[in-house]
Amino acid sequence: MLPKFSTRVFLAPMAGVSDPALRLQCKKMGAGLVVTEFTNIHSIIAKESQLKEKMKTIQEFIEYSDDERPLSIQLFGSNLFALEKAAKIVEPYFDIIDYNMGCPAPHITSQMAGGALLQEVNLTQQIFSTLVNAVKKPVTLKIRSGVTDASKFLFRDVAEIAEDEGIEMITFHPRTVSQGYSGTADWDLIKELKQISSIPIVGNGDITTPEDAKTMIDHTDCDYVMIGRGAMGNPFLFEQINDYLKTNSYKEYSFKDRLDSFFDYLHLTNQYKIKFANIKGQAMRFTKGMKGGSKLRSKITLSKNIQELEKIMNDAYFSS
Numbered sequence: 001m002l003p004k005f006s007t008r009v010f011l012a013p014m015a016g017v018s019d020p021a022l023r024l025q026c027k028k029m030g031a032g033l034v035v036t037e038f039t040n041i042h043s044i045i046a047k048e049s050q051l052k053e054k055m056k057t058i059q060e061f062i063e064y065s066d067d068e069r070p071l072s073i074q075l076f077g078s079n080l081f082a083l084e085k086a087a088k089i090v091e092p093y094f095d096i097i098d099y100n101m102g103c104p105a106p107h108i109t110s111q112m113a114g115g116a117l118l119q120e121v122n123l124t125q126q127i128f129s130t131l132v133n134a135v136k137k138p139v140t141l142k143i144r145s146g147v148t149d150a151s152k153f154l155f156r157d158v159a160e161i162a163e164d165e166g167i168e169m170i171t172f173h174p175r176t177v178s179q180g181y182s183g184t185a186d187w188d189l190i191k192e193l194k195q196i197s198s199i200p201i202v203g204n205g206d207i208t209t210p211e212d213a214k215t216m217i218d219h220t221d222c223d224y225v226m227i228g229r230g231a232m233g234n235p236f237l238f239e240q241i242n243d244y245l246k247t248n249s250y251k252e253y254s255f256k257d258r259l260d261s262f263f264d265y266l267h268l269t270n271q272y273k274i275k276f277a278n279i280k281g282q283a284m285r286f287t288k289g290m291k292g293g294s295k296l297r298s299k300i301t302l303s304k305n306i307q308e309l310e311k312i313m314n315d316a317y318f319s320s
């Protein structure tokens with residue numbers, strides 16, 4: 001059974017972005033569910049055998065905190081034996097096991113994983129059944145609409161198979177794999193999926209404002225919405241959407257508030273081993289759209305350690 005979600009707005013899994021500090025920050029700002037970056041099933045298995053030797057747990061490899069719960073781990077990879085093994089390894093630590101069938105990156109699709117699986121009806125059926133039978137925790141799915149424009153309705157069959165096999169919730173980003181991030185997400189397809197499904201549907205794609213979230217919910221009747229790029233460097237969006245859905249109004253935040261929230265993020269990173277390059281990437285996102293932002297980002301790019309980065313951001317804060 002799915003856990004109870006405190007709000008209808010979820011943070012999307014984003015490789016290199018949704019690290020444990022950002023997830024925790026978004027959770028505190030009102031995200032009802034956060035999901036880890038996608039994780040290779042073979043790496044989980046390889047890591048576990050190393051960790052076992054050192055008497056450590058998988059938490060050393062996939063960092064998280066209990067304050068993020070309910071917490072979903074996203075897996076990718078289609079070898080059924082490895083999938084079963086990896087799912088069993090991570091099950092004790094997470095509340096939901098999510099499966100990635102949407103990633104458009106060629107290095108993923110070429111290994112018959114991510115979005116490429118949408119066209120493999122037999123294999124997807126086996127994947128769902130393997131996962132659902134391997135674990136007692138709820139299994140959810142994240143998909144795109146299809147592979148190419150000609151196959152943009154593949155989601156219909158995949159969703160039906162998923163539901164039959166016991167998948168408990170589907171997140172739908174209605175772009176095709178070949179579209180990447182170009183064009184727009186076709187929200188009509190979310191509406192269609194919601195109509196043909198009896199499990200919860202999470203609508204995803206192109207939400208950057210509270211108004212967008214409400215429009216998606218009103219238009220598609222989806223149960224939840226998931227935010228990716230719109231939440232980058234802007235954790236306030238969760239609070240704003242929650243408020244807007246309840247009261248039709250929300251608090252505006254200044255760029256100074258955004259810089260402030262970057263320091264909150266930075267503070268949270270202390271608990272984890274997040275790569276400095278990733279933290280720098282986050283700093284760039286928190287300055288997006290700011291006056292003088294591009295100058296600031298050139299300085300951020302050149303910073304070599306946390307201390308330098310902190311000084312640059314501090315100077316920006318006091319001169320803004």
Ligand SMILES: Cc1cc2nc3c(=O)[nH]c(=O)nc-3n(C[C@H](O)[C@H](O)[C@H](O)COP(=O)(O)O)c2cc1C
Pocket residue numbers: 012013014015016017036037038074100102103142173204205206207226227228229230
């Ligand atoms: C940098 C980046 C990394 C992503 N990594 C993942 C991932 O690991 N797993 C996944 O299912 N989707 C991933 N996505 C896709 C997002 O979860 C989401 O479906 C997509 O960005 C559309 O939502 P948005 O318009 O709100 O950004 C990623 C997207 C971006 C921009």
